[in-house]
Amino acid sequence: MKHLLKLADWTTEEIIATLDLADKLKYEKKNGIEHHILKGKTLGMIFSKSSTRTRVSFEVGMYDLGGSALFLSHRDLQIGRGEPIKDTARVLSRFIDGIMIRTFDQADVETLAEYGSIPIINGLTDYCHPCQVLADLQTIREHKGSLEGKKLCYIGDGNNMANSLIVGGIKTGMKVAIACPKDYQPDAEIMKWASENGDFLCTDDILLAAADSDVLYTDVWASMGQESEAEERKKIFKNYQINDSVIAVSKDDVMVLHCLPAHREEEITAKVFEEHANEIFDEAENRLHAQKAVLVKCFTE
Ligand code: CP
Ligand code: NVA
Numbered sequence: 550m551k552h553l554l555k556l557a558d559w560t561t562e563e564i565i566a567t568l569d570l571a572d573k574l575k576y577e578k579k580n581g582i583e584h585h586i587l588k589g590k591t592l593g594m595i596f597s598k599s600s601t602r603t604r605v606s607f608e609v610g611m612y613d614l615g616g617s618a619l620f621l622s623h624r625d626l627q628i629g630r631g632e633p634i635k636d637t638a639r640v641l642s643r644f645i646d647g648i649m650i651r652t653f654d655q656a657d658v659e660t661l662a663e664y665g666s667i668p669i670i671n672g673l674t675d676y677c678h679p680c681q682v683l684a685d686l687q688t689i690r691e692h693k694g695s696l697e698g699k700k701l702c703y704i705g706d707g708n709n710m711a712n713s714l715i716v717g718g719i720k721t722g723m724k725v726a727i728a729c730p731k732d733y734q735p736d737a738e739i740m741k742w743a744s745e746n747g748d749f750l751c752t753d754d755i756l757l758a759a760a761d762s763d764v765l766y767t768d769v770w771a772s773m774g775q776e777s778e779a780e781e782r783k784k785i786f787k788n789y790q791i792n793d794s795v796i797a798v799s800k801d802d803v804m805v806l807h808c809l810p811a812h813r814e815e816e817i818t819a820k821v822f823e824e825h826a827n828e829i830f831d832e833a834e835n836r837l838h839a840q841k842a843v844l845v846k847c848f849t850e
Contacts, residue, residue: 551847552662552669555655556679556716557742564683564720567842571687574845575838578613585615586845590646592616594672597623597652598773602809603672603680606836607649610844613837619645623652638665647848653774668847675774676736678709681808682717684839688832689723689764692804697722702762702799704728704755705789705816706782707735710768710808715739719747726750728758730785755788755795762799766806767791767816783815791817804828 592611611618623629628637638661647668655676662669671679690696701718703711707729718725731753743749752758770786771779805825813819
């Protein structure tokens with residue numbers, strides 16, 4: 550059994566093995582080959598925030614693998630009325646075989662793992678989004694053939710996506726450049742680690758970050774839980790957009806990714822989004838294949 554609390558906990562070899570398994574599961578699904586590797590297993594999915602892709606990919610993923618999934622909204626669980634996470638962890642460990650949780654505080658995910666006795670998978674916190682980045686790396690590898698040496702540029706808020714992209718990118722040998730306003734940089738410890746372990750740049754110069762990129766990536770300016778800051782953030786982030794000027798300084802065959810949901814004309818223009826829609830929706834599809842690989846790894850290793 551293993552957890553996926555954050556990508557930093559996984560070695561490069563574990564990440565690459567997960568991508569390889571995701572590719573295999575994708576090929577098999579497309580060719581009608583079924584693998585009920587998780588027959589009889591149940592995943593509990595705790596959600597304290599909205600979700601389309603994460604919920605559906607894990608639910609369908611468990612079904613594909615022969616198991617089942619329970620959607621557990623924090624509003625309905627006793628967590629919503631103050632039952633401690635550490636008690637929830639011990640109770641659910643006696644009923645089900647694994648938990649995927651989407652919440653605010655990374656500490657809650659770590660507490661589930663500490664007190665529970667089943668695999669815990671992070672389906673997004675304010676700190677990171679490891680499952681998304683595994684799907685992103687799968688998509689980049691599919692389109693570009695390899696990850697090593699490719700330049701990934703993220704433009705926007707130094708948020709959960711930025712944190713996980715830095716870790717996933719550096720661990721797989723990519724060059725990572727982040728363009729964000731000075732007061733909205735990614736986690737300081739992650740940036741320090743990235744500078745010491747790979748080719749990493751964080752700047753407020755968007756075109757410098759984007760120069761010669763193989764992959765451009767962006768995410769919303771206001772994440773879930775930051776709705777009250779949305780108007781202020783629109784002013785702060787207004788230049789932090791993937792548009793034709795950013796595409797122009799990138800490699801001719803640059804690919805564009807977005808974890809979704811996207812806000813057109815904010816972090817990405819509608820034109821660039823539609824021109825790169827195939828890549829963006831391949832990325833969304835790969836949530837299913839990558840999440841199935843995560844489930845197999847966490848449940849069976
Ligand atoms: N990208 C992502 O995690 O999507 P959802 O919020 O729809 O799960
Ligand atoms: N940064 C975004 C990612 C959504 C998938 C959020 O946390 O809302």
